[in-house]
Amino acid sequence: MIRVRAAGxxxxxxxxxxxxxxxxxPHYVAWVPAPNLRPLATIHEDLRMGPLQAARRLGAGLGxxxxxxxxxxxxxxxxxxxxxxxxxxxxxxxxxVSLSLEFTQTLVPGQLFDVDALLLNTLGVALAHLLVVPAVxxxxxxxxxQATGARPQPALVP
Numbered sequence: 218m219i220r221v222r223a224a225g226x227x228x229x230x231x232x233x234x235x236x237x238x239x240x241x242x243p244h245y246v247a248w249v250p251a252p253n254l255r256p257l258a259t260i261h262e263d264l265r266m267g268p269l270q271a272a273r274r275l276g277a278g279l280g281x282x283x284x285x286x287x288x289x290x291x292x293x294x295x296x297x298x299x300x301x302x303x304x305x306x307x308x309x310x311x312x313x314v315s316l317s318l319e320f321t322q323t324l325v326p327g328q329l330f331d332v333d334a335l336l337l338n339t340l341g342v343a344l345a346h347l348l349v350v351p352a353v354x355x356x357x358x359x360x361x362x363q364a365t366g367a368r369p370q371p372a373l374v375p
Contacts, residue, residue, distance in 0.1 A: 311342025
């Protein structure tokens with residue numbers, strides 16, 4: 218389990234370094250719009266661009282930090298934990314990482330704060346966690362029970 222946790226920490230640090238490098242590069246543009254502080258404003262603009270463009274932009278927002286939904290519980294290394302507590306910890310950590318990135322972007326030329334990016338990034342982390350982590354934990358609990366010869370306990374909350 219220590220190896221899994223170490224691998225999770227290493228992968229999380231590497232992924233966050235990549236995301237920071239990707240997002241915190243200066244963008245030199247002639248004109249920069251005002252920061253978006255109204256929730257769902259840029260999402261509505263994206264939806265008006267057409268289905269393909271909207272799917273691409275919304276998918277990018279959802280997918281940017283989504284791997285953290287799996288990497289953060291992996292770095293925690295807990296198999297026998299409450300599903301809700303794991304989800305809440307992961308979603309909150311995703312929100313804090315996204316908020317940190319958004320605030321740090323305001324220091325970089327051409328980058329702006331966008332509350333919708335914060336919402337989409339956090340939703341991406343939460344969805345990735347819900348789609349992957351409960352099934353993986355269930356499988357790991359079953360393997361641990363087989364190794365010890367005990368009967369696996371059904372999880373009330375995955």
